[in-house]
Amino acid sequence: DAGITQSPRHKVTETGTPVTLRCHQTENHRYMYWYRQDPGHGLRLIHYSYGVKDTDKGEVSDGYSVSRSKTEDFLLTLESATSSQTSVYFCAVNSGTQETQYFGPGTRLLVL
Amino acid sequence: GENVEQHPSTLSVQEGDSAVIKCTYSDSASNYFPWYKQELGKRPQLIIDIRSNVGEKKDQRIAVTLNKTAKHFSLHITETQPEDSAVYFCAAKSGNAGNMLTFGGGTRLMVKP
Numbered sequence: 305d306a307g308i309t310q311s312p313r314h315k316v317t318e319t320g321t322p323v324t325l326r327c328h329q330t331e332n333h334r335y336m337y338w339y340r341q342d343p344g345h346g347l348r349l350i351h352y353s354y355g356v357k358d359t360d361k362g363e364v365s366d367g368y369s370v371s372r373s374k375t376e377d378f379l380l381t382l383e384s385a386t387s388s389q390t391s392v393y394f395c396a397v398n399s400g401t402q403e404t405q406y407f408g409p410g411t412r413l414l415v416l
Numbered sequence: 417g418e419n420v421e422q423h424p425s426t427l428s429v430q431e432g433d434s435a436v437i438k439c440t441y442s443d444s445a446s447n448y449f450p451w452y453k454q455e456l457g458k459r460p461q462l463i464i465d466i467r468s469n470v471g472e473k474k475d476q477r478i479a480v481t482l483n484k485t486a487k488h489f490s491l492h493i494t495e496t497q498p499e500d501s502a503v504y505f506c507a508a509k510s511g512n513a514g515n516m517l518t519f520g521g522g523t524r525l526m527v528k529p
Contacts, residue, residue, distance in 0.1 A: 335515050346422075346505055346519040347460070354514055362516070363417075394459065398515050403448040403467075405517055407459040 306406035307331040310395050316414045323382040325411050327395030334400035336378040337362075338370060340391040341410075347394065353378055354400075385415045418443040418510045422520025429496050430528050437523045439506035440488040448509040449482060449489045450517070455502045463504075464491070496527045 307330035317323050327336060338350040349362030351370040359370050367389060369381045382389055395408040419442040429435050441449075450465035466473045466480045466489065473480050477496075482489040493500055503524050507517040 337516070344425075344521060346521040347507075348519070349516060352514050352516060360514060363518075400515065403509055403515060404450065404462055404465065405515075407452075407461070409459050 306397055308395060308397055308406060308408035310408040310411050312411060313409065314412045316416065317385050318416050319386055320384050323385050323413065325380045325393055327378045327408055329376055329397050332375060333397035335398040336372065337396040337405065338378065338380045339394045339396060340364065341394060342391050350380065387415050389413065390415045418446060418508055418518040420506060420508050420518050420520040422506050422523055424523060425521065426524045428526045428528065431496060431498060433496055435493045435496050435525055437491045437504055438488060439520050441508040442487065443510040444487065445511040446508040447511065450507050451480060451491050452505045453502045454505065460505060498527050498529050501525055501527045
């Protein structure tokens with residue numbers, strides 16, 4: 305499991321409310337990623353981090369922000385959730401010395 | 417940026433038959449191609465990967481082939497079993513600083529007993 309946990313695992317929220325998802329890793333991986341998974345679209349990169357306080361946008365970053373104040377935690381925030389952000393969110397990590405990405409267990413988010 | 421196309425989107429085979437899933441990529445600088453298997457409700461898990469300096473890699477019943485000239489790579493599963501039923505994703509990593517992967521849209525493989 306590469307020492308990755310995500311919280312919460314399931315969340316139901318209302319349109320317009322802020323939501324923060326947490327990814328926590330215990331193996332000191334340098335790179336961390338947030339993906340969303342929707343039917344027919346595979347996995348799409350939202351944001352990624354290449355170190356503490358170093359982040360960059362991915363393919364579908366609009367409406368999302370991230371923060372990484374510690375190596376082990378990567379937070380994804382939906383400032384004002386919309387129904388189009390209903391999805392399954394996966395965090396992934398990469399050591400930086402190898403190409404392999406390992407995924408967390410996912411968070412299922414429903415925005416009503 | 418990189419673009420990865422995956423086909424077919426669904427594949428149904430009889431137990432014991434072979435299954436082939438194909439992906440094409442657009443960035444000739446891509447140099448790493450992993451395949452992930454995702455069972456229902458679970459996380460994607462790496463099953464095999466290949467780097468651009470080899471043309472084929474095998475691991476028991478699964479194999480991946482890479483054609484750099486044509487910019488396509490394929491996953492081959494032989495002697496399929498019901499537990500092979502899952503969604504399979506291909507991905508490609510171009511020469512980017514963030515070790516980012518671009519994923520194909522996925523193939524739902526169903527193995528009928």
